[in-house]
Amino acid sequence: MAKKIFLTLILFTGIATGYLMGNAATTHSLPDLTLTEILSPLAGAKRQVIGFLPYWLLDRAQTDYSRFINQLDYFGLTAAPDGTIVKELNPGEAEPGWYNLNSGKLDPFFQNAKDHQIKLGLVVFSSDETAIGQLISQPANHAHKLVEAVGPLMKQYGFSELNLDIESVLTASDEARQNFTTLVKTIRQDMTEQNLGRLSIDVSPIVLVKPYLVDVAAVAPTVDAVILMTYDYHYAGSIVTGPVAPVNGAGTEAEFDTATAIALARKILPPEKIILGLPLYGYRWETLTDNPRSAVLVGSGISISNQKAEEFIASCASCSAQIDHYGQESYVIYRDQDTDTYYQLFYPDQMATAAKLKLAESGRLGGVALWALGYEGKTILTPLENYRSTWR
Secondary structure, three states: OHHHHHHHHHHHHHHHHHHHHHHHHHHOOOOOOOHHHHHOOOOOOEOEEEEEEEHHHOOOOOOOOOOOOOEEEEEEEEEOOOOOEOOEEEOOEEOHHHHHHHOOOOHHHHHHHHHOOOEEEEEEEEOOHHHHHHHOOOHHHHHHHHHHHHHHHHHHHOEEEEEEEEOOOOEOOHHHHHHHHHHHHHHHHHHHHOOOOEEEEEEOHHHHOOOEOOOHHHHOOOOOEEEEOOOOOOOOOOOEOOOOOOOOOEOOOEOOOHHHHHHHHHOOOOHHHEEEEEEOEEEEEEEOOOOOOOEEOOOOOEEEEHHHHHHHHHHOOOOOOEEEOOOOEEEEEEEEOOOOEEEEEEEOOHHHHHHHHHHHHHOOOOEEEEEOOOOOOOOOOOOHHHHOOOEO
């Protein structure tokens, strides 16, 4: 062990020396690096904390999240079937993501990010299965059009990362998966040629176990990061209640959980490329009984932000939050006296954030991503204050 440590220090010292000499030869002054930074094998690679800012939350979100994040991703623009960007829903009706980017409403957020050295990212999104099928029907051609459309915007607004969020929820043919991989590879090539920065992609954990559109192993060498959307394990349409993003419980309390998703992702991806998605919202259902994980009344599920959950519990004299042991999320079961109806509310809070950060740390992941800024209450982001400033 001592020999390994000695050889490692020699290697790190050699890397650091080469780095310093290279900079000295080109800049006449040495960078102000700490000893930890010089010796770190990932010098310059702090844990990434991405905050997704959707256009529909601009009026609710804070302008300054610099205590918690080091990257702000605007959500976003919609990809058209031919790879261009959708600018109008109907003649004279602007597409909201496009409108808000160009309206000036984002200027305070972008300026604050720049003032605090927070990087900016741009999300390009599609969840329409027909449009996605057309998008990948000519993958190279449509990829060229997409980069041609977003490249000037990235330079105009200072976006240093393009996030591709193509959410198909159907199993896909081998041809479709190959076409999607070609789309991503071509986008990467065009971005490199234009010096547009990083490329990341969002995936649901289900793609790790089923042949959905994204072949993670195939796109892994092409992208800089894969954001695991590790939430909605329970959702508005679930038949029983439960945590939106359980830490554990697969095989006992649930079919799938966050820890299992990370373990599967690490078999395919370098851990530093994995970004763990953290939800800032939960769900409430009308239920048949007051037993935890009760069956729900069909159609009764609704999403509820962490902020709204906090406000409700504070206003409910008879409500007492409990902890789901496996999921590491809080929940409340209560009865509406007027209608004699049971409700169950599961929601992430400060404890859930801390539990997810431990998973990210133990897995040496590249960071975490928050969905979404504007949903947070008073304390759910607090554990991020130390996490964002430390090294992987």
